[in-house]
Amino acid sequence: MTEYLVKRTTNGPLPDWQAGDVVQIGQDGKAWGRRESLASWLASGGASADWPGGFYIIRVPDHSWPATNAYGEGSVSWVDISDPDDPMLMAQGRFSFALSEMTAQELDALAVYYSLTLDETRANALLLDRKHGARMTALLGA
Amino acid sequence: MAAVTRSVGKTGRDYSSLGAAIAAYGTDFVTGDDVTLLEYNDDGGAITESAITIPDLGGVGSLTIKPAPGTGALGHPNDHRTRGAGTALRYDPAAGVAHYMSASFASIINVANTSTSKVIIEGIQFRTTATRSAAFTAQGLDVGSYLDGVITVDESSTANNYYWSSPANEAIEARNCIFYTASTDRGRMRCAYTDLTVSNCTFVATAGSPQACTSLEAGPAASLSLYNCVSFGFDAVPTSANTLSVSHCATDLATFPGTSNQTSLTPGDELENVTLASFDGRAKSTGALPDNASTTYAPTLDILGQTRDGTPTIGAYEYLTAGGAVAIAGTMAAVSAVSGAASAARSVAGDIVAASTATASAGVARAAYATLAAASDMAGSLGRSRAVAATMAAISTATGAVVRSAGVSATMAAASTATGALGRSRAIASTMAAASTLSGALSTFAGTAIAGTMAGVSAMSGALSRATSMAGQSASSSTVSGAIIRAAGVAGDMAGTASAVGAIGVRRAVAVVMAGVSALSAALSVSRPSSTQPYITIRARVSNRVAIIARLFREPS
Numbered sequence: 085m086t087e088y089l090v091k092r093t094t095n096g097p098l099p100d101w102q103a104g105d106v107v108q109i110g111q112d113g114k115a116w117g118r119r120e121s122l123a124s125w126l127a128s129g130g131a132s133a134d135w136p137g138g139f140y141i142i143r144v145p146d147h148s149w150p151a152t153n154a155y156g157e158g159s160v161s162w163v164d165i166s167d168p169d170d171p172m173l174m175a176q177g178r179f180s181f182a183l184s185e186m187t188a189q190e191l192d193a194l195a196v197y198y199s200l201t202l203d204e205t206r207a208n209a210l211l212l213d214r215k216h217g218a219r220m221t222a223l224l225g226a
Numbered sequence: 227m228a229a230v231t232r233s234v235g236k237t238g239r240d241y242s243s244l245g246a247a248i249a250a251y252g253t254d255f256v257t258g259d260d261v262t263l264l265e266y267n268d269d270g271g272a273i274t275e276s277a278i279t280i281p282d283l284g285g286v287g288s289l290t291i292k293p294a295p296g297t298g299a300l301g302h303p304n305d306h307r308t309r310g311a312g313t314a315l316r317y318d319p320a321a322g323v324a325h326y327m328s329a330s331f332a333s334i335i336n337v338a339n340t341s342t343s344k345v346i347i348e349g350i351q352f353r354t355t356a357t358r359s360a361a362f363t364a365q366g367l368d369v370g371s372y373l374d375g376v377i378t379v380d381e382s383s384t385a386n387n388y389y390w391s392s393p394a395n396e397a398i399e400a401r402n403c404i405f406y407t408a409s410t411d412r413g414r415m416r417c418a419y420t421d422l423t424v425s426n427c428t429f430v431a432t433a434g435s436p437q438a439c440t441s442l443e444a445g446p447a448a449s450l451s452l453y454n455c456v457s458f459g460f461d462a463v464p465t466s467a468n469t470l471s472v473s474h475c476a477t478d479l480a481t482f483p484g485t486s487n488q489t490s491l492t493p494g495d496e497l498e499n500v501t502l503a504s505f506d507g508r509a510k511s512t513g514a515l516p517d518n519a520s521t522t523y524a525p526t527l528d529i530l531g532q533t534r535d536g537t538p539t540i541g542a543y544e545y546l547t548a549g550g551a552v553a554i555a556g557t558m559a560a561v562s563a564v565s566g567a568a569s570a571a572r573s574v575a576g577d578i579v580a581a582s583t584a585t586a587s588a589g590v591a592r593a594a595y596a597t598l599a600a601a602s603d604m605a606g607s608l609g610r611s612r613a614v615a616a617t618m619a620a621i622s623t624a625t626g627a628v629v630r631s632a633g634v635s636a637t638m639a640a641a642s643t644a645t646g647a648l649g650r651s652r653a654i655a656s657t658m659a660a661a662s663t664l665s666g667a668l669s670t671f672a673g674t675a676i677a678g679t680m681a682g683v684s685a686m687s688g689a690l691s692r693a694t695s696m697a698g699q700s701a702s703s704s705t706v707s708g709a710i711i712r713a714a715g716v717a718g719d720m721a722g723t724a725s726a727v728g729a730i731g732v733r734r735a736v737a738v739v740m741a742g743v744s745a746l747s748a749a750l751s752v753s754r755p756s757s758t759q760p761y762i763t764i765r766a767r768v769s770n771r772v773a774i775i776a777r778l779f780r781e782p783s
Contacts, residue, residue: 089242095252100281107249108242108276117241119232119254128238138253139246 085112086147089120090140090181092198106179106211107139116141122198140194142181146204180212182219227287230255235266235323236273237299244291244325245278257283262290265323265350268298272319272326272353275334282341285368292348293323305349307375307530314498314506315404315529315543317351317379330356333363333386339393341366349375360386361405367420369396375529375542376403381502383433385409391417395449399423402529402542404507406430413460423451425523428541430493431459432502452484453523456515456541458493458500474520476540488514488540497541509545516545 089108095101110116118128120139126132186194193200202210208220216223232254233239234247241247247263255261280289293305303309306322317324327334334352337343343366352361361378363386364371373390380386385407392398398420405414410433415424451471452464458478464470465483472484478491496513498506509515517537524534528544539545 089246091249093253095281100279101249101252108246110242115237115242117234117239117246119240119250120242120246136250136254138250 085143085145086110087112087114087116088142088144088179088181089116090142092138092140102180104181104183106181112143112145135198137198139198141199142207143199143201144204144207145201147207178214180214181207181210182212185210227258227260228255229260229262231262231264233264233266233294234273235298236268236271237266239266239268243273243275245275248278248280248289251281256287257281258286260288260290262292264292264294265304266294266298267302267304267319267323269300270298270302270320272324272351275325275327277327277329277332277336278334279336279338280341280343280345280364282338282366283343283368285342285344288344288346288368288370290346290348291350292346293350306351306377307349309530311508311530311532311543311546314504315377315508316406316499316505317353317377319351322349322351324351324353326353326355327359328355329359331358332356333360333388335362335364337364337366339365339391342368342394343371344368345371347373347376352376352378353381354379354385355381357382357384358386360388362388362390365389365391365393367392367396367398369398371396372399372401373403374399374401374525376400377507377529378403378405378407379502379505380407380409383408383410385412387412388415389417390415390420390422391448392420392422395421397421397423399425400427401425401525402527403427404430404529404542406432406502406505406507408433408502410435413462417448417450421449424453424455425451426454426519426525426528426538426540426542428456428497428507428543429458429460430456430497430500430505430507432500432505434459435461454519454538454540456496457482458491458497474518474523474540476515476518486518486520488518507541508543509539509541511545515540 087110088106089110091101091103091105091107094103101107108120116124118124118130119136121141122132122135122137123141125135183191183194190200190202205221208224211220212218213220213223232241232247232250234241234244236242241250241263244263244265251257251261283289295304297303302320302322304323306318306324309315309318309321313321319326325334334354335345335347337345345364345367354360359382360380361376367390369392371390371392378388386409388405390398390400399422400415401424405427407414407430409431413435414429414431448466449469449471450464450466452475453471453473455475456477457464457475460479463477463479463482464472470483472482472487474486475482475484476488476491476496478493480490482489491514493500496510496515498508498510516539519534519538519540521534521536521538524538526533528534528539529542530544532544532546534544535546
C-alpha cells in the first residue's frame with residue numbers, strides 16, 4: 085500500500101503548492117509527522133481544535149510501493165533546458181489529486197478524518213501527472 | 227511576524243521530511259514568520275526528499291534549518307559537527323541529519339530568483355545521485371542568508387552546479403562547508419548579483435573536471451570574496467564579472483587569483499582522502515593547509531566546533547596539534563563523552579549537557595569553562611586554573627587532582643560532589659548547594675577552601691590547610707571535618723546542627739556564630755598564648771545547646 089501526503093490548500097499560482105498536490109509519499113505504516121496526519125496529531129495528545137490541517141493522507145492499498153516510489157522522485161513537473169548551463173526550472177506538485185472531482189462522500193471523509201482510502205481505479209482517475217499532462221488512468225492505459 | 231519552531235525527523239516529530247515541513251507554509255506558518263526547523267537523526271539514515279522550493283518570504287521572515295541539540299530516537303547524533311576530530315569528515319547519515327534525493331534535473335533546496343528569502347542552513351548534510359542534480363539552486367536569497375557547517379556530496383558524473391545567490395546584491399555567506407562532487411562537467415558554487423563571501427570552505431571535484439569548470443563563479447554584478455578555501459580537482463580558477471577578492475586559498479592549479487595562496491598542491495597530500503567513496507576532508511598535518519589561512523577571515527570555530535588557533539588551517543577543518551587549543555568549543559549534547567589528553571587551553575569551552583562526561587588530563591586553563599548540566603561528570607587531572615569555571619548542575623561530579631587556582635569557582639548545585647586533591651587557592655569559591663560534598667586534601671597556601679556558602683546537608687572533609695577552610699556560611703546540617711590547620715577552621719556562621727570536627731589548629735576554630743545544636747569537637751591547638759589569655763579556642767558567640775568537647779593546650783610558661 086502507498087500513502088500520499090497531500091496538500092490541503094493552495095498556496096499560490098504554480099509553481100507553488102496547489103490543493104491536492106502530492107507532497108510526499110510513504111509506504112503503508114509510515115509514521116507521518118504529528119502535523120502531517122490528524123491521527124498522529126491526536127495520538128500525540130494534540131487537541132482536535134488545534135490541528136493545523138495542512139495535509140490529507142490518501143491511502144491507496146492497490147498501489148504497490150516499488151512502483152509508486154517513483155512518484156516521490158522529485159516533484160518535477162517540467163524542465164526548462166533553453167540554456168544547458170542554467171539550472172533547471174522546476175515546479176512542485178508534479179502529481180496531484182483532483183480534489184474538486186471527489187464525491188461528496190470522499191470529501192466528507194477528508195473533512196472529518198483528513199484521510200481517505202481509495203482503490204486503484206479511483207486513485208488513478210483522480211491522480212494527475214503534470215509532467216505528462218494526463219491522469220494516471222490515461223498514462224497507465226487503464 | 228511570529229517565531230515558529232517545528233521538528234523534522236522520522237519518529238514522533240512535527241514533520242517527517244524537510245519537504246513536508248516547507249510545504250506547510252500557508253497553513254502551519256506563514257511567509258512573514260521566522261521559522262526554525264530543528265532536525266532529528268532518528269534512525270541514522272538520510273531522509274528521502276523530493277525537490278523542495280522555499281517560497282518567497284518577501285524579505286520579512288526567515289527560514290533556519292539546523293540540527294536539534296542532542297540525538298535522535300535511537301541515539302544517533304543530530305549534528306554531524308559533533309562527530310569529533312578523530313572521525314572521517316564526509317557525508318555520513320549516521321553522524322548527523324542528512325537529506326537524500328534521487329531525482330534528476332532537480333536540486334534539493336530551491337529558492338526562485340524572484341524571491342527575497344532569508345535562508346540559513348547549519349550543520350546539515352545533503353546527497354544527490356542523479357544527473358543534473360545538486361543540493362542547492364538558491365537564487366533568491368535575502369541578506370543574512372548563509373550556509374555553515376554544511377556537507378554536500380553529488381555522486382553523479384553529470385551532477386549540476388549549485389547556486390547560492392541573491393538577485394539584489396545582498397550580502398550572503400558560506401563558511402565551514404565541505405562540497406565534494408563526482409561531476410566531470412560542472413563546477414560547484416555559482417552566484418549572480420550577489421555579495422558572496424565564502425570562507426574556510428573545502429571544494430573538491432573527486433573525478434576532476436575536464437571542462438572549464440570553476441569552484442566559484444560570480445555573475446555580472448556580483449562581488450565574490452573567497453578566503454581560506456580549498457579548491458581541488460577543478461581545472462579553472464574562480465572568476466567574477468565584477469569584483470573578486472581571493473586570499474589564503476589552496477589549490478592544485480599552478481596559479482590562483484589573489485594573494486597568499488598555496489598552489490600546485492597534490493590533493494592526496496593535503497586531505498586525508500579525496501576519492502568519492504572514501505572521502506575525508508580533514509587536512510593532513512604534513513600538508514600545506516595547516517597554519518596557512520588568514521586569521522582575519524577565519525571563523526572562530528571550524529566545521530567541528532573546534533576553536534581555530536592563531537595560525538588557522540585552510541579549509542573547513544582546523545588541524546590542531548595534540549594538546550592544542552580547544553578539544554571541544556561548542557556544546558556537548560546529552561550522553562556525550564570527551565576522553566583522552568586535552569592539553570593547553572580549554573578542554574571543553576562550551577556547554578556540557580546532561581549525562582555528559584569529560585575525562586582525562588586537561589592542562590593549563592579551564593577544563594570546563596561553561597555549564598556542566600545535571601548528572602555530568604568531569605574527572606581526571608585538571609590543571610592550572612579553574613577546573614570548573616561555571617555552573618555544575620545537580621548531581622554533577624568533579625573528581626581528580628585539581629591544582630593551582632580555583633577548583634570550582636562557581637555554583638555547585640544540589641547533590642554535587644567535588645573530590646580529590648584541590649590545591650592552591652580556592653577549592654570552592656562560591657555556593658555549594660544542598661547535599662553537596664567536598665572531600666579530599668584541600669591544600670591552600672594563602673587562599674580559602676570554601677569561600678562561599680555551604681547549604682544544608684553539605685559536607686566538607688579531608689585535610690584543610692593553611693588559611694581559611696570555611697570563610698562563608700555553613701548552613702544547617704553541614705559538616706566540616708578533618709584536619710583544619712592554621713588559621714580559621716570556620717570563619718563564618720555555622721547554622722543549626724552544623725559540626726566542625728577534627729584537628730583545628732592555630733588560631734580560630736570557629737570565628738563567628740555557632741547556631742543551635744552545633745558541635746565543635748576534637749583537638750584544638752593554639753600557639754602563642756598570652757599570659758592573661760592562654761587559650762584562644764573559640765572566639766565567638768556560642769548559642770544554646772552548643773557543646774564543646776576538646777582538649778585545650780597551651781605552651782608551658
